[in-house]
Amino acid sequence: MPLKELAERRSILHRKNDAPTLLRHALDDMSIGPVAMVSSFGADSxxxxxxxxxxxxxxxxxxxxxxMLFEATLTYQREVADTLGLTDVRVIKPNRAALLERDVDGILHHFDPDACCALRKTEPLERALEGFGGWITGRKRVHGGARAAMPLFEKNERRIKINPLANWTTQQVADYITQHDLPRHPLVAQGFPSIGCQPCTTPAEADEDPRAGRWRGQTKDECGIHFADGKAIRGAA
Structure with missing residues (x-):
């Protein structure tokens, strides 16, 4: 079955399921194949x-x-993985030779943020996803932009991308964290509702879009790891 059709069928099939049920079925879906979760260990992860x-x-x-992540994110990643007992967290880094060739001084983000994201995030992720038929993201429609019409399942190049929290609200996320007494990323309390690389992330005001602090002042609101119609999304939709 073509991947686009498979994604559309799964979105219809699971449209009334809650997120845990959708997630459980996605992990066991033989039509999709092996599935990994891709997590930033950010604000809602x-x-x-x-x-x-x-x-x-x-x-x-x-x-x-x-x-280029916040030190708080690296510490939080280790703490959450340990607290939840996750046994196969794969920490992926940019290719060393590519860094030396394309960003030896670590300043590429200043003059070409798209190229920096490709080098440090998109390319490493593509290598890490080899062998997987699908990957799980925490994206939500409430984030707006290119995410506003996001389906539960979508074709992403050669794989199926699964978005169990697509229709969740900010309040639902907060309630779930409270209900299960889960650790929050420490930067959330400092006004960071969305957390990426340190040079390209600033706090956001309460009345701003949750992702307003990402690449502030630029026509860019995605790192490029997500695709629409086969094209990497890096700017606002």
Whole structure:
């Protein structure tokens, strides 16, 4: 079955399922094949990571360490993985030779943020996803932009991308974290509702879009790891 049709059928099939049920079925879906969760261990990440730990702690979790993340994120990643008992967290870093060739001084983000994201995030993720038929994300429609019309399942190049929290609200996320007494990323309390690389992330005001602090002042609101119609999304939709 073509991947686009498979994604559309699964979105219809699971449209009334709650996120844990959708996640459980996606992990066992033979038509999709092996599935990994891709997590930034950011502001909301602990919700899906907790759901995953309740289903199968040995599911591969891919964490891209761009080598420009906040130190708080690196510490939080280790703490959450340990707290939830996740046994296959794969910390992926940029290719060393590529860094020396294309960003030896670590300043590429200043003049070409898209190229920096490709080098430090998109390319490492593509290598990490080899052998997987699908990957799970924590994206939500409430984030707006290119995410506003996001389906539960979508074709992403050669794989199926699974978005269990697509229709969740900010309040649902907060309630889940409270209900399960999950650790929050420490930067959330400092006004960071969305957390990426340190040079390209600023706090956001309460009345701003949650992702307003990402690449502030630029026509860019995605790192490029997500695709629409075969094209990497890096700017606002």
């Amino acid at each position: 602990v919700v899906l990571l907790h759901m995953l730990s309740e289903i199968d702690k040995s599911t591969p979790v891919i964490f891209i360490d761009t080598e």
